[in-house]
Amino acid sequence: MDFDFLDRKLLDVTRDAVVSFKNAIEGARPDDKELKALCAGIKSYPHTKALPSEFSVAAVDGSGEYPVLQQDDIFLHFVIAAGAIYTTASHRQHKLSSVEPVNPIFKQFVLLSDDMARTQSSYQEYLTALTGLSLKDLATGSDYCEMSGRYGKPIRHADVRWKKVTMSKASQIATHAYLLRTVAELGMAIRMLMHKPRYLLLDTSLVYFMLGETLFLPELLKRYLITQANAQSTGVVALCKSHNIPNGDLIGRMAKDNFGYKDHWYLRLPSDALGEPIPAFLDGREIPPKLSVSYLFKFHATTFPLRIDVDADWWKSAIGGDEAREKQFFADLDFTCHEVRSFGYPYPMHAAHRSASLTKQERKALKDILVQHAQREGLMRGAVASDPEQLHMGGM
Amino acid sequence: MNYTEMLNALGHEEFFGVLAGASTSEIVVYARNQDTSIGDLFLVPSDRGGERVYLFRMTQYANVLRREEDMDPMAKNLLSMDDPFYADDFQSDQLLRLSGSLLGYSELNDAGRWVFRAPRKLPAHLSKVYKVGFGDTASIARQEECLKELLATQLGEGVFIGHLLAGERALKGVPVSIPGEFFAHHIGVFGRTGTGKSNNLMVLIESLYANNRRLNATPRNEWGSKDRLVSLFAVDPHDEFAKWKPNSRGGINRIIGAMTAAEKKELVEPFFYLSCRNEATIQSDPAIGNLGRRVRLHRRDIAPEDIISIMEFSDIMSSAAETIGDEFGEGWISAVLNGDVQPDDNLIHKASLAGLNRRLGFLAGNRSSLVPNKATYESSLADIVLALERGRVLDVDTSLMTEIEQFLLTTVVARTLFALRKALKSARDMTAFIGNGEQPGEIDRHLPMQESLKAILKERLLAERSPYLGQQGHLISINDLPAINIIVEEAPSILNPARLKFGSVFRDISRQGRKFGLGLTVVSQQVTEIDDGILSQINTEITLALGNEDERQAAVHTASNDIFPFKRELQVMGTGQAILSASYKSVPLPVQVPEFK
Numbered sequence: 001m002d003f004d005f006l007d008r009k010l011l012d013v014t015r016d017a018v019v020s021f022k023n024a025i026e027g028a029r030p031d032d033k034e035l036k037a038l039c040a041g042i043k044s045y046p047h048t049k050a051l052p053s054e055f056s057v058a059a060v061d062g063s064g065e066y067p068v069l070q071q072d073d074i075f076l077h078f079v080i081a082a083g084a085i086y087t088t089a090s091h092r093q094h095k096l097s098s099v100e101p102v103n104p105i106f107k108q109f110v111l112l113s114d115d116m117a118r119t120q121s122s123y124q125e126y127l128t129a130l131t132g133l134s135l136k137d138l139a140t141g142s143d144y145c146e147m148s149g150r151y152g153k154p155i156r157h158a159d160v161r162w163k164k165v166t167m168s169k170a171s172q173i174a175t176h177a178y179l180l181r182t183v184a185e186l187g188m189a190i191r192m193l194m195h196k197p198r199y200l201l202l203d204t205s206l207v208y209f210m211l212g213e214t215l216f217l218p219e220l221l222k223r224y225l226i227t228q229a230n231a232q233s234t235g236v237v238a239l240c241k242s243h244n245i246p247n248g249d250l251i252g253r254m255a256k257d258n259f260g261y262k263d264h265w266y267l268r269l270p271s272d273a274l275g276e277p278i279p280a281f282l283d284g285r286e287i288p289p290k291l292s293v294s295y296l297f298k299f300h301a302t303t304f305p306l307r308i309d310v311d312a313d314w315w316k317s318a319i320g321g322d323e324a325r326e327k328q329f330f331a332d333l334d335f336t337c338h339e340v341r342s343f344g345y346p347y348p349m350h351a352a353h354r355s356a357s358l359t360k361q362e363r364k365a366l367k368d369i370l371v372q373h374a375q376r377e378g379l380m381r382g383a384v385a386s387d388p389e390q391l392h393m394g395g396m
Numbered sequence: 397m398n399y400t401e402m403l404n405a406l407g408h409e410e411f412f413g414v415l416a417g418a419s420t421s422e423i424v425v426y427a428r429n430q431d432t433s434i435g436d437l438f439l440v441p442s443d444r445g446g447e448r449v450y451l452f453r454m455t456q457y458a459n460v461l462r463r464e465e466d467m468d469p470m471a472k473n474l475l476s477m478d479d480p481f482y483a484d485d486f487q488s489d490q491l492l493r494l495s496g497s498l499l500g501y502s503e504l505n506d507a508g509r510w511v512f513r514a515p516r517k518l519p520a521h522l523s524k525v526y527k528v529g530f531g532d533t534a535s536i537a538r539q540e541e542c543l544k545e546l547l548a549t550q551l552g553e554g555v556f557i558g559h560l561l562a563g564e565r566a567l568k569g570v571p572v573s574i575p576g577e578f579f580a581h582h583i584g585v586f587g588r589t590g591t592g593k594s595n596n597l598m599v600l601i602e603s604l605y606a607n608n609r610r611l612n613a614t615p616r617n618e619w620g621s622k623d624r625l626v627s628l629f630a631v632d633p634h635d636e637f638a639k640w641k642p643n644s645r646g647g648i649n650r651i652i653g654a655m656t657a658a659e660k661k662e663l664v665e666p667f668f669y670l671s672c673r674n675e676a677t678i679q680s681d682p683a684i685g686n687l688g689r690r691v692r693l694h695r696r697d698i699a700p701e702d703i704i705s706i707m708e709f710s711d712i713m714s715s716a717a718e719t720i721g722d723e724f725g726e727g728w729i730s731a732v733l734n735g736d737v738q739p740d741d742n743l744i745h746k747a748s749l750a751g752l753n754r755r756l757g758f759l760a761g762n763r764s765s766l767v768p769n770k771a772t773y774e775s776s777l778a779d780i781v782l783a784l785e786r787g788r789v790l791d792v793d794t795s796l797m798t799e800i801e802q803f804l805l806t807t808v809v810a811r812t813l814f815a816l817r818k819a820l821k822s823a824r825d826m827t828a829f830i831g832n833g834e835q836p837g838e839i840d841r842h843l844p845m846q847e848s849l850k851a852i853l854k855e856r857l858l859a860e861r862s863p864y865l866g867q868q869g870h871l872i873s874i875n876d877l878p879a880i881n882i883i884v885e886e887a888p889s890i891l892n893p894a895r896l897k898f899g900s901v902f903r904d905i906s907r908q909g910r911k912f913g914l915g916l917t918v919v920s921q922q923v924t925e926i927d928d929g930i931l932s933q934i935n936t937e938i939t940l941a942l943g944n945e946d947e948r949q950a951a952v953h954t955a956s957n958d959i960f961p962f963k964r965e966l967q968v969m970g971t972g973q974a975i976l977s978a979s980y981k982s983v984p985l986p987v988q989v990p991e992f993k
Contacts, residue, residue, distance in 0.1 A: 086483060094483055094484040097483070097484045098484055338481055339480070339482065340473045340474050340477075341464060351485065355463075
């Protein structure tokens, strides 16, 4: 970038931007009364060394290279999703036992192009390979259409078709990267239901921004997952590392200052799904998301407060406002956070992340293999450039 | 064993690790989380470009986890967090990262024999890696058998030195030897005190006897190309080789006790033990009996160059000593000590003569038990020389000698043998060797002073069973005589650069000894103190643990093979552990010398 750091105009603009940022944060700050009322709900739960009843807990995570090859308007993406499933063994030395000797992994190349018919066809194949399900299966096996009607225009089962699925052009790479990865994670989560875990952990939130507006594949999958999970009493726990709660740190500070809880505390946020009024500072932010109950909580002193979203129906049946059950829920999750490799964070999530993530060397190896094939097939060198700009700047 | 049989013997799926990285400078292997140690040996079969089995020696290893980069946070969590645990998949994540150097590879030659080669090639990507010494007893035996076959050209045959050392384990099925021929070359034994040099030497003595017994029982035409009888002049500063340690089952006496009468006659008699103790004491020692002799030299055995080789001499004093030697012949020492030498203004300055007198003072009167002052010629030198020419191991107890006497004895024996071998090589027949009434022989030319010794030698070399006469009465070739190896203990005292500056019998022996079948074994705690010229002539090194960085550096620099990868281990090697390097081997071999029992 060509600019003068001493340019008065630039300095003024920079200061203004920072002031705006500060104002935005302060503008979202709950007033003291609201904050006090909210924080009255902070509760603690015990550091958990043993469990009253053992359970299994699954987690999924996704990764990939988006895209791994590209030329003109053709994009080849590489998608990975991994699951991990453990049973607790609180009276044994290792505390968590693997259910599967090797974590299940899904790997798939997905070819997208700006030709929408081709892209839809690719997504169709991708969904089938991942879940063995069709859009129709997802619609009939979930409450998606019903819920869509609750929050906006209703969608008929017959309208759940590929042509109706909201999808951007393939050249909008970031959108498809999110879409492919989210679908992969949810698809793997659906697969993990077969183990009937008590909890199924997702590295995401349960937000439904498009629900009632348009048919969005991740939300359809999410509702299918939750409907199926609820049917077998599996709690889908979406764990958000960024809680996105305005001034959420203030709540953490109050937990410490007012209640003396440096960790092992939780706060359930008022939920629209439970018919509760939403505090003004959270209004319009989808916190908690539609159909969900959210908690802000802290597992351990060395970690930041996190947020979890659970489905409201599951919450009603599994917790239902019972403080003892609520505490046991957090105690159960806390138990999984004491593995040395990820102390303060649920180990099944760590294990799934580890299985899914591509190391630097693996990315390089994947690229090398693709380059070899590309050369053999006569593809241009530019096809394996990670970034079109790199290609233009570096030349052919 | 061919390549497929080798793979079967290793057990295809019993591999210990997988090759992750291979370069000309480093091999990296990811391995199972099983016990291993620095120095372990690994076999890496690979058929890229030909069926080969590579040998990798691990010099570093680290605990790693399959999918975690950093174990620091885990250790911290384990230490400081409440009730941390490992999930059961932790065990399967635990791996070892091994790194080290490629020692070389073996491939089958046209004759179907595995030949070991220097590491000019690398094994293929992700080759399976087999550890020598992994698994049950049967697996380990198979691995050792494979290794033995792969390294056959390197392990040598002849004189057993020790077992191949893999990590902390001596591979009993893989003996390492030095062929007898190479005892005619020079050997360096470097190691600090307490590294087991005495035991190593005792094992060597036993191995030399075994070598000589084997060859004695084998027709000459069936000997291997590098087979040779070996004689050893073993300086024994602690008088221990004959009987070994108290409460032991014995030393040389036990080895000899296991021989038949015929073997004793061929390989031991008339003596193996020399000492300054008096004859009666030696003879009355039941462990030695009549196979021991009192060792003595006579002043007439000592040439000026012997004294110059073991003491500090200036250039002028050296000239004076040589001039006196020329004038007085073998009586030169008595002449100096008796005051018969007159100083002059040319070569024998008064000060030089006084200095010479002082240096010879240890021989004056009857101060020396090794060189008593006798008018008549009484010396063991001829006996020693002839015994060594017959393939004998001589245990020379120097515990009652002063250090200078020990050096003097070694020097006189070495120089006399060197001169005799040169004379032998120069002569075409016995007459030319011995001379006749009219013509001096080659022996007279090469041993110009020692008339008394020569008189005895001439007589005995013509007698029956002369080591220099073949079955048809012809003069024997040097190549048919035993290799004679002389141990130079505390070598820095006489093989240092200052001592060799003005001439030393050892300088000539080090340069030319091997062509006359005469080798030195230079034993020292320090490599740095040995003259570079001597070091450059050593082509077999047995390097034990060394005390400081300078010495380790010097040992690496001196070795005939690249032992740099072993440098760190030279600091920590245990008793009896050594690195054997030799110019005639493609690879340095770590060995464990067994305890002599």
